Amino acid sequence: MSVILEKILEKNSVSAEEAVKLYDLPLSETGKAAQKIRLEKFGKKTYFNINRHINPSNICKDVCKFCAFSAHRKNPNPYTLSIDECVEIAKNAYKKGAKEVHVVSAHNPEVGYEYYMNIVKEIRKELPDIHIKAFTAAEVNFFSELSDKKYEEVLTDMASAGVDSMPGGGAEIFDEKIRAKICKGKVSSDDWFKIHKIWHKMGKKSNVTMLFGHIEERIHRIDHMLRIKKLQDETGGFNAFIPLVYQRKNNYLNVKKFLTGVEILKTIAISRILLQNIPNIKAYWVTTTLNLSLVAQEYGANDIDGTIEKESINSAAGAESSNGLKLNDLVNLIKDSGFIPVERDSLYNEIKIY
Numbered sequence: 001m002s003v004i005l006e007k008i009l010e011k012n013s014v015s016a017e018e019a020v021k022l023y024d025l026p027l028s029e030t031g032k033a034a035q036k037i038r039l040e041k042f043g044k045k046t047y048f049n050i051n052r053h054i055n056p057s058n059i060c061k062d063v064c065k066f067c068a069f070s071a072h073r074k075n076p077n078p079y080t081l082s083i084d085e086c087v088e089i090a091k092n093a094y095k096k097g098a099k100e101v102h103v104v105s106a107h108n109p110e111v112g113y114e115y116y117m118n119i120v121k122e123i124r125k126e127l128p129d130i131h132i133k134a135f136t137a138a139e140v141n142f143f144s145e146l147s148d149k150k151y152e153e154v155l156t157d158m159a160s161a162g163v164d165s166m167p168g169g170g171a172e173i174f175d176e177k178i179r180a181k182i183c184k185g186k187v188s189s190d191d192w193f194k195i196h197k198i199w200h201k202m203g204k205k206s207n208v209t210m211l212f213g214h215i216e217e218r219i220h221r222i223d224h225m226l227r228i229k230k231l232q233d234e235t236g237g238f239n240a241f242i243p244l245v246y247q248r249k250n251n252y253l254n255v256k257k258f259l260t261g262v263e264i265l266k267t268i269a270i271s272r273i274l275l276q277n278i279p280n281i282k283a284y285w286v287t288t289t290l291n292l293s294l295v296a297q298e299y300g301a302n303d304i305d306g307t308i309e310k311e312s313i314n315s316a317a318g319a320e321s322s323n324g325l326k327l328n329d330l331v332n333l334i335k336d337s338g339f340i341p342v343e344r345d346s347l348y349n350e351i352k353i354y
């Protein structure tokens, strides 16, 4: 084993300059170390859930250059669902077996703070047992501006309305210079962490993402992971780390060079090595592609997300995910790749081993 890998595995603290050297090792070496951690924690189990994404509106006051979902020149189809429509979607999904709704919206200032809270309240009223994973830290920041309420108040309102956990979106890349270039005006990195910290201190769980493969360098990914590791050491509130591979279509980010499969797998493996304090590494099939997320099961990933039913954010940018995945297909793909499909709930309790 290389000296740097041995040192990182032994030591609990590592600098970004040291950790970035992991990328210089062959994938076989980081992959093997990552897989050892994965196998010790989960054996050959791969987690997924039966879920439904709901995106209430695509009208956004923010302009993130990587985003193809929000309504703009390249996607001139603005929409805002009524609260009843959101509830209907959730009810239909529940009837078909969904255990989670994943509610994420663009930042539409026209509909008002109560609209967002009422979506959750009404879903909760109709479906007392569904898990509501709703609103990223970027939305919490937007709700705070919209309502003039502090983060604490917004998060308390969300919890009282019925939000069970928070998704990990809006993290993008925490490096401030890159962030200013790709999503200026959106929640700052410090505030993103502040919001998750308050949520964790309320006894709640959340996820954390990283958008990579655009204009960032390897060092920015490492810095991103180490910032996450630090908060996790403090709160233990993150359930899963989700590296999101940048999708290139219909947006305004002028990216010329795209990642290789090897670089994506290295990033997943390195995240498994550096983020040993986060239980789950999710190779989100939507952005990793289905094929590579199945391979990622051998490089540290133990979760590939869920059936989704309808996916709008990444499919707008080119991902082949608009209609989600059928449960049987997901189960068979995991089985055929030599792993054990395990349906989990949103907090990673096991529901069914296939």
Ligand code: V47
Binding pocket: 066, 067, 068, 104, 136, 166, 167, 168, 169, 170, 171, 172, 207, 208, 209, 210, 211, 242, 244, 245, 246, 247, 248, 249, 251, 284, 287, 305, 313, 314, 317
């Ligand atoms: O924050 C937007 C990303 C995120 C693009 O917590 C893009 O379980 C790639 O956070 N290419 C929203 N990514 C999705 C998200 C998520 C998804 C699944 C599960 C969970 C979870 C969270 O999508 C945004 C942004 O980082 N995104 N545009 C794009 N062109």
